[in-house]
Amino acid sequence: MAEATTTDGEPAQQGGGDEPGEVVVELRGVVKTFGEGVTLVRALDGIDLDIRRGDFAVLAGPSGSGKTCLLQQIGCLDDLDSGSVKVEGQDAAVMSRSERSKLRRDRLGFVFQNYNLITVLTAYENAEYVMMLQGVPVAERRARVKALFEEVGLTGLEDRFPTQMSGGQQQRVAFVRALAPRPALILADEPTANVDSRTSDSLIEVMRELHEVHGATLVMATHDHRIMRQGTRLIWMRDGQIVYDGPPGEFEDWE
Numbered sequence: 001m002a003e004a005t006t007t008d009g010e011p012a013q014q015g016g017g018d019e020p021g022e023v024v025v026e027l028r029g030v031v032k033t034f035g036e037g038v039t040l041v042r043a044l045d046g047i048d049l050d051i052r053r054g055d056f057a058v059l060a061g062p063s064g065s066g067k068t069c070l071l072q073q074i075g076c077l078d079d080l081d082s083g084s085v086k087v088e089g090q091d092a093a094v095m096s097r098s099e100r101s102k103l104r105r106d107r108l109g110f111v112f113q114n115y116n117l118i119t120v121l122t123a124y125e126n127a128e129y130v131m132m133l134q135g136v137p138v139a140e141r142r143a144r145v146k147a148l149f150e151e152v153g154l155t156g157l158e159d160r161f162p163t164q165m166s167g168g169q170q171q172r173v174a175f176v177r178a179l180a181p182r183p184a185l186i187l188a189d190e191p192t193a194n195v196d197s198r199t200s201d202s203l204i205e206v207m208r209e210l211h212e213v214h215g216a217t218l219v220m221a222t223h224d225h226r227i228m229r230q231g232t233r234l235i236w237m238r239d240g241q242i243v244y245d246g247p248p249g250e251f252e253d254w255e
């Protein structure tokens with residue numbers, strides 16, 4: 001698929017012309033266990049799931065219900081016991097290790113609760129890092145980071161190192177780093193867990209904007225009830241299974 005290469009810094013439409021509503025990730029009968037015998041844990045217990053382009057899916061449920069494991073499967077970051085994971089039609093099981101890492105680099109964006117910024121790189125350098133690996137030309141990298149920094153309120157902080165920024169600012173850099181390469185899908189695991197509630201609110205705004213303005217497809221795990229109502233789709237997990245998947249407004253069994 002051709003990658004969009006605008007240099008005008010216009011908001012990035014994701015995925016270079018991909019159809020809204022088409023299936024980005026397809027999981028069928030995914031089982032992931034840890035341990036054996038009496039210590040066996042079925043972290044994922046037969047998951048069937050389609051993530052469609054344009055979804056803002058919020059993954060919720062009690063601690064230990066399998067949210068992180070599910071994100072790891074969607075992101076082709078872990079092996080599985082049985083079942084299948086397909087990303088944009090490609091079966092993770094038949095890909096080589098290097099094909100999987102290329103898929104992660106070029107089509108997926110990751111945001112984790114501890115930001116995972118590179119401490120010896122500035123905010124700007126962190127934000128452009130994945131695009132550098134992809135070989136995006138320097139002017140294009142600059143234009144995309146500039147536009148996104150403006151949007152999330154990071155303009156002026158380009159030369160700061162992670163230790164010179166607040167948690168919320170670091171998490172914004174992590175979002176820009178994930179979004180700037182225009183991934184097909186952004187996976188976020190409790191991105192607001194380590195920030196105060198005001199910062200969390202502004203990060204929610206950033207995510208809503210990524211979804212509404214850029215048409216980003218997001219899957220985000222959270223314990224934050226305010227975020228759970230912001231998605232277009234709520235996926236509630238319990239004991240490794242999906243027990244609800246639908247509009248957040250119709251869910252009644254909040255913990």
Ligand SMILES: Nc1ncnc2c1ncn2[C@@H]1O[C@H](COP(=O)(O)OP(=O)(O)OP(=O)(O)O)[C@@H](O)[C@H]1O
Nearest residue numbers: 034035041042043062063064065066067068069070
């Ligand atoms: N590496 C591992 N080794 C053994 N058990 C694991 C491992 N990773 C996860 N588990 C188990 O798998 C189950 C699902 O864990 P997971 O991390 O997906 O839960 P979670 O829903 O993300 O929880 P939290 O909300 O606390 O982050 C839990 O019972 C957990 O203890």
Ligand SMILES: [Mg+2]
Nearest residue numbers: 067068069221
């Ligand atoms: Mg987790």
